[in-house]
Amino acid sequence: LPVVDREFRMHAPPAVPFVRSPLPWLGHGIAFGKDADALLQRLRARHGDAFTLLLGGKRMTFLLNPHDAPAFFKQSKTLVAGPISKEISGKAFGIDWSQYAVDVHEVQVPFDKSMRKSVIGPMTLHMQEKAAARLQALGRSHWQSGELFRFVAKLVFDAGGEAMLGDGLFDDPALFEEVLHFDKQFPLLVSGLPRQIFFRRAERFLQKLSLQLQSPRPGQAPVMDTRFDTLKDVTSVREIGRNNAGLFWATQANTVVMAFYAVFFILRDAQARRQILAELDAVAGSVQQQPTLTLDQLDQLEKLDACLDEVLRLKTSPMPIRVATQPVTLPLYSGREIGRAHV
Secondary structure, three states: OEEEEOOEEEOOOOOOOEOOOOOOOOEOHHHHHHOHHHHHHHHHHHHOOEEEEEEOOEEEEEEOOHHHHHHHHHOOOOEEOHHHHHHHHHHHHOOOHHHOOOOHHHHHHHHHHHOOHHHHHHHHHHHHHHHHHHHHHHHOOOOOOOOHHHHHHHHHHHHHHHHHHOOOOOOOOHHHHHHHHHHHHHHHHOOOOOHHHHOHHHHHHHHHHHHHOOOOOOOOOHHHHHHHHHHOOOOOHHHHHHHHHHHHHHHHHHHHHHHHHHHHHHHHOHHHHHHHHHHHHHHHOOOOOOOOOOHHHHHOOHHHHHHHHHHHHHHOOOOOOEEEOOOOEEEOOOOOEEEEEEO
């Protein structure tokens, strides 16, 4: 749970140390970009659950004890997401918020409100159909070997991306490789390194994807209709493409990790696999004969749902970032406090 030190500086007590780096300005930015989880766990072992790092010219305080989350989220009026969301989207996707007639919140709220179950349900079925078609096509070819992560990622990117953003998005097979490269570069992108020097390949990919997402596509989900209706009245065509490229990454990146670990753990655990397959047979009969499930059938897969919840607990690494807009004292679960004072 990082808090960005922009208008306020951290007057850290000894128990919440500032971890120095030999690199000026960048600080721990390169190590964070290469493997954020490994860096944070290594520093946690040395400095405890709370510490401050320099990342791309900014001091960020990380809270790694999950018991600190309630106090963190309770400060919703003083620790806000809007400014940092604009900054990250600008660094990662080249979005220029000065070209918008409204703030980032007013762009996102209509989209969030449109994500109702009545809309998500048909999009879920659409994604199933696309995934089933791709799996059936693979089944008719010869046996192949490869990485499980790449297999799952390709299936999720293709089926999920087209179910939301429209047909034909992945007709270019090279696009998948560019998506993987961009995703790997994302932490370094948001660190603030110059885009045109360090991220030329990522920038070329963004330009190509943005051009494809500047206007509505055949077969896109209704939520995208709402998004285009919102964006066309508040910004330029170029910005619409960049904004939708950011949406594409946001909706797919965590989904791929979740899907991979769910498949990995279920394949590895023979008992869980037997029970989940038995549940599928009981709810839907032979999945070979019926490769897609209705929404009611999906709701009945309680064992599979429990497995997904456990994967979320074990392997997802949410990192909500907030900026302090005024002085605030944050009490920690350990009994310590993090105090912030106006410069």
